[in-house]
Amino acid sequence: MAGPATYFDPARKDELDPATRALVARRERALGTAYRLFYDEPLQPVRGLGTKVWDADGTEYLDAYNNVPSVGHAHPRVVAAIAEQAATLNTHTRYLQEGILDYAEQVLETLPASIETMMFACTGSEANDLALRIAKHVTGGTGVVVTTNAYHGVTTEIAAISPSLGGMESLAPWVRMVDTANLAGVGAAFDELQAAGVKPAAFIVDTILASDGVIPSINNLVDAVAATRDRGALFIADEVQPGFGRLGHGMWGFDRYGLSPDLVTVGKPMANGHPVAAVMARRELTEAFGRSVRYFNTFGGNTVSIAAAQATLDVLRDEGLIENARVIGERLLGQLNGIDSPLIAEVRGAGLFIGVTLERDGRPATAETLAVVNELRRRRVLLAASGVGNNILKIRPPLPFDAGDSDRLVTELQRALALHA
Amino acid sequence: MAGPATYFDPARKDELDPATRALVARRERALGTAYRLFYDEPLQPVRGLGTKVWDADGTEYLDAYNNVPSVGHAHPRVVAAIAEQAATLNTHTRYLQEGILDYAEQVLETLPASIETMMFACTGSEANDLALRIAKHVTGGTGVVVTTNAYHGVTTEIAAISPSLGGMESLAPWVRMVDTANLAGVGAAFDELQAAGVKPAAFIVDTILASDGVIPSINNLVDAVAATRDRGALFIADEVQPGFGRLGHGMWGFDRYGLSPDLVTVGKPMANGHPVAAVMARRELTEAFGRSVRYFNTFGGNTVSIAAAQATLDVLRDEGLIENARVIGERLLGQLNGIDSPLIAEVRGAGLFIGVTLERDGRPATAETLAVVNELRRRRVLLAASGVGNNILKIRPPLPFDAGDSDRLVTELQRALALHA
Numbered sequence: 147m148a149g150p151a152t153y154f155d156p157a158r159k160d161e162l163d164p165a166t167r168a169l170v171a172r173r174e175r176a177l178g179t180a181y182r183l184f185y186d187e188p189l190q191p192v193r194g195l196g197t198k199v200w201d202a203d204g205t206e207y208l209d210a211y212n213n214v215p216s217v218g219h220a221h222p223r224v225v226a227a228i229a230e231q232a233a234t235l236n237t238h239t240r241y242l243q244e245g246i247l248d249y250a251e252q253v254l255e256t257l258p259a260s261i262e263t264m265m266f267a268c269t270g271s272e273a274n275d276l277a278l279r280i281a282k283h284v285t286g287g288t289g290v291v292v293t294t295n296a297y298h299g300v301t302t303e304i305a306a307i308s309p310s311l312g313g314m315e316s317l318a319p320w321v322r323m324v325d326t327a328n329l330a331g332v333g334a335a336f337d338e339l340q341a342a343g344v345k346p347a348a349f350i351v352d353t354i355l356a357s358d359g360v361i362p363s364i365n366n367l368v369d370a371v372a373a374t375r376d377r378g379a380l381f382i383a384d385e386v387q388p389g390f391g392r393l394g395h396g397m398w399g400f401d402r403y404g405l406s407p408d409l410v411t412v413g414k415p416m417a418n419g420h421p422v423a424a425v426m427a428r429r430e431l432t433e434a435f436g437r438s439v440r441y442f443n444t445f446g447g448n449t450v451s452i453a454a455a456q457a458t459l460d461v462l463r464d465e466g467l468i469e470n471a472r473v474i475g476e477r478l479l480g481q482l483n484g485i486d487s488p489l490i491a492e493v494r495g496a497g498l499f500i501g502v503t504l505e506r507d508g509r510p511a512t513a514e515t516l517a518v519v520n521e522l523r524r525r526r527v528l529l530a531a532s533g534v535g536n537n538i539l540k541i542r543p544p545l546p547f548d549a550g551d552s553d554r555l556v557t558e559l560q561r562a563l564a565l566h567a
Numbered sequence: 568m569a570g571p572a573t574y575f576d577p578a579r580k581d582e583l584d585p586a587t588r589a590l591v592a593r594r595e596r597a598l599g600t601a602y603r604l605f606y607d608e609p610l611q612p613v614r615g616l617g618t619k620v621w622d623a624d625g626t627e628y629l630d631a632y633n634n635v636p637s638v639g640h641a642h643p644r645v646v647a648a649i650a651e652q653a654a655t656l657n658t659h660t661r662y663l664q665e666g667i668l669d670y671a672e673q674v675l676e677t678l679p680a681s682i683e684t685m686m687f688a689c690t691g692s693e694a695n696d697l698a699l700r701i702a703k704h705v706t707g708g709t710g711v712v713v714t715t716n717a718y719h720g721v722t723t724e725i726a727a728i729s730p731s732l733g734g735m736e737s738l739a740p741w742v743r744m745v746d747t748a749n750l751a752g753v754g755a756a757f758d759e760l761q762a763a764g765v766k767p768a769a770f771i772v773d774t775i776l777a778s779d780g781v782i783p784s785i786n787n788l789v790d791a792v793a794a795t796r797d798r799g800a801l802f803i804a805d806e807v808q809p810g811f812g813r814l815g816h817g818m819w820g821f822d823r824y825g826l827s828p829d830l831v832t833v834g835k836p837m838a839n840g841h842p843v844a845a846v847m848a849r850r851e852l853t854e855a856f857g858r859s860v861r862y863f864n865t866f867g868g869n870t871v872s873i874a875a876a877q878a879t880l881d882v883l884r885d886e887g888l889i890e891n892a893r894v895i896g897e898r899l900l901g902q903l904n905g906i907d908s909p910l911i912a913e914v915r916g917a918g919l920f921i922g923v924t925l926e927r928d929g930r931p932a933t934a935e936t937l938a939v940v941n942e943l944r945r946r947r948v949l950l951a952a953s954g955v956g957n958n959i960l961k962i963r964p965p966l967p968f969d970a971g972d973s974d975r976l977v978t979e980l981q982r983a984l985a986l987h988a
Contacts, residue, residue, distance in 0.1 A: 152731050153861075154932060166663070169663050169665065169668070170663070172668045172672075173663070173668060175683070176668050176671040176672050176683075176684065176685060176851030177660075177667070177668075177671060177685060177686060177687075178676060178684035178685075178848075178850065178851065178854065178856075178857055179686060179854055179857035180685060180853055180856050180857030180860060180861060180862040181661075181684065181686070181857075181861075181862060181863070182661060182861050182863065183661055183662070183663065184651050184661045184662065184730065188662065189662050189663065190662060190663035190664070190665075191656060191658055191662050192655070192656060193655055193656050194656040194657075195656075199656065212658070212660075214659070214865060214866075215657065215658075216954065219656065219657075220607075220653065220654055220656060221659070222654075224653075225650065225653045227652045228649060228650065228653050229646065229649065229650035229653065229654075232641065232646045232650065232841075233611060233641055233643075233646045233650075234613070234614055234615075234637065234641065234646075235612060235614050235615040235620065235641065236615075236640075236641070236839075236840040236841075237612055237615065237620070237633070237635075237636075238635070239598075239602055239612050240602075240603060240604055240605045241604070241605065241611060241612050242587070242590050242591070242594070242604065242609050242611035243611070243612065244590065244611075246598070247593045247594060247597050247598075248588070249597060250597040251593075251597050251695055254597060262596070262597075263596075263597065263598060263599035264597060264598060264599075265598060265601065265602070266598075267690075268689040268690050268693075268842045269688075269690075269693065269864065269865065269867075270687050270865065271693070271864070272689075272690065272692070272693065272721075275722045275723050276721075278723065279723045279726070282723075283932065292756065299692065300693075300697075300862065300863070300864060301722045301723065301724060302696050302700045302703075302722070302723070302724035303722060303723035303724055305700070311860070311861075312731065333799065350764075367649050400720060402875035404590065408851070413865070414865055418657075419657040419658075419866070419871070420653075420657075420866075420871070421689045421842040421843075421866035421867075421869070421871060421872065422842075427599075429599065432599030432600065432601055433599065433600055435599075435601050436599055436600035436602075437600070439601060439732070440574075440601060440602075440732075441601040441602060441691065441721065441722060442602070442603065442690065442721070443692070444635060444834070444835055445635075445689065445690055446690075446839075446842075448840060448842070450840070450841070451842065463748070481882045507593070538581055553639030
């Protein structure tokens with residue numbers, strides 16, 4: 147299976163410097179071959195702060211890619227919260243804890259009033275797995291509709307609804323795909339499932355369509371949700387990528403469409419890298435699920451995870467990072483639109499989630515995108531590619547990205563594009 | 568669905584003191600009803616150290632239950648490692664990291680030579696999900712054999728092979744159960760699957776049979792593994808509970824049977840409560856999987872998780888905790904066997920994983936077990952119940968449990984048994 151263009155090709159190990167080659171060889175030996183590394187020359191970061199990371203040689207890089215350390219690498223308030231709680235107690239949800247209630251209540255306040263409960267897991271994959279399990283339980287159906295290049299996670303169940311993973315893990319027979327350019331086909335997809343004897347359960351969508359190429363304005367999303375509900379299925383908003391303010395407009399990607407999902411899933415940026423995730427849902431859904439299923443996730447919502455998530459939420463608010471995402475994101479969009487390069491076909495985004503599509507003669511410029519990403523790595527700016535054709539630069543930095551960071555990214559991108567135009 | 572006896576019954580909320588009642592009500596409101604709390608009077612621990620925790624009133628409890636903080640609550644070396652790495656960098660496996668290689672190499676050294684690769688996830692559920700995904704991929708089969716009251720996790724796929732969860736989440740049609748008392752039926756279970764057109768994929772077993780009631784000496788396990796392999800299926804050792812030295816004899820539960828599993832899964836105690844888990848496997852399995860599937864778990868094996876896991880492994884060795892589990896475990900077994908109570912039908916265990924079966928007139932004493940667990944909580948000793956009949960006291964403390972802790976547990980247990988005999 148061909149991975150996205152920006153992965154290191156193990157066949158080219160001999161081109162690496164001896165120290166990197168030795169690490170890559172140890173890695174293949176101990177971790178096996180299902181793992182991938184970024185870049186032609188894999189990077190070994192050893193330190194991070196804010197929007198920067200440093201490699202083992204002390205070289206500094208601008209991080210325009212990592213959305214997990216959302217409030218900035220090694221944010222001191224998040225670090226302090228983790229250290230303090232780990233030194234005090236780390237335990238689970240079968241004991242009473244006040245922190246988890248304080249946190250859940252604050253997050254639920256940011257959601258539509260119809261979403262009243264929050265359940266904790268450790269990863270976005272687990273959150274989507276649980277959300278779908280609830281949806282199937284409540285509807286009694288199994289049919290799921292996803293977008294063409296959707297990625298929702300790596301559990302067996304969720305890999306089976308993630309066409310972007312491809313290979314044998316491809317779609318389960320109870321899944322149908324709809325074109326991201328126009329979701330008007332969702333109703334028909336459910337009808338097709340029903341004609342095949344599969345009762346509808348859920349339509350799940352990442353509201354920035356990250357793996358589909360970063361699409362800030364999704365056509366027909368509201369109609370697609372209505373068509374979903376007409377057929378008795380539930381709408382799951384996968385906010386693992388757009389959630390927690392990255393789009394610079396409120397906390398959630400679906401807010402921009404005036405939608406009220408049935409279930410909302412979150413993960414990656416929730417605790418700035420500490421493994422925690424969650425499903426928020428309408429009360430009647432979790433009640434119906436809870437009547438016949440007890441749920442316990444040993445680490446999910448443990449006291450240290452909650453301390454990390456609370457500190458991350460506090461920083462997001464106190465440092466005005468959603469507003470920063472909006473202001474710097476708009477500025478960066480303008481700068482990117484101003485770049486004069488024959489490769490750039492489109493620049494689009496919301497907040498600090500931006501896609502830049504590269505084309506040559508109207509066709510995806512996959513090789514050039516690969517070259518630009520690797521050139522930027524040499525120029526000490528970290529980015530990656532996205533989309534079905536791997537021809538979309540994915541810009542998704544930590545949210546404290548500032549005007550200077552933005553200028554530096556644009557300058558280096560201009561040079562990299564010029565070299566490969 | 569009836570949960571195990573030691574869960575709090577929400578219908579009895581009005582019997583609680585006002586502060587606890589308020590927290591329970593907030594919890595139901597914010598987290599929904601699928602979550603369970605321990606005990607008739609739910610506990611609110613706020614601090615822990617070693618084998619003790621303290622509640623909000625400053626009352627101290629002996630923890631004879633929690634296996635996750637395996638090297639002791641809030642162990643200073645683990646806390647320091649987490650704090651230091653979180654302040655330095657927390658990033659993922661698509662960059663090179665030396666720590667993850669050092670750690671994986673050390674863990675792999677403790678395993679049979681045929682197990683050469685290690686892949687990281689965040690929870691035991693994810694690890695079992697990945698192990699089964701690999702097994703299905705490599706064998707081309709889907710048939711799975713589990714024990715009667717097995718629990719392997721909560722993803723959709725793994726809930727479907729976990730009969731202990733019951734309810735609608737019960738077994739998938741490609742799963743068969745075998746009696747834990749005698750695993751001679753594993754071959755026949757695979758044959759039954761094959762007769763139904765289901766190709767064998769895996770036999771998965773927790774090598775201490777924790778949810779089946781703590782069984783330190785499993786009949787016919789070696790033959791069951793041979794029967795599994797005869798049919799082209801793989802043997803997955805679920806070491807989430809027995810692993811990392813809890814049984815007081817080497818690192819792994821399967822060691823005691825001289826077995827070499829095809830895949831080994833770990834979780835809970837791996838990083839003393841930090842969410843990390845892993846699958847270790849024969850190289851040809853991960854190679855075959857890696858040829859068509861790329862695997863990435865955003866948080867799995869991140870730098871902070873690895874620092875926590877490394878510190879936990881260091882403490883396990885430096886403080887001789889496996890030897891302590893053996894010595895104190897044997898001493899405790901002797902003390903428990905010396906208790907004169909008509910309720911005790913059997914005491915059994917390995918290291919610091921001990922089960923005490925309570926019976927009345929040859930039948931499971933479920934009500935008495937519930938009463939004893941709740942009485943012990945009032946006497947400031949934390950335990951729980953296990954087994955199909957919820958009549959087995961599960962003793963599974965942090966590994967630094969010492970002779971004084973053991974004496975205290977036995978003294979309080981004698982009193983609690985006397986009250987309910």
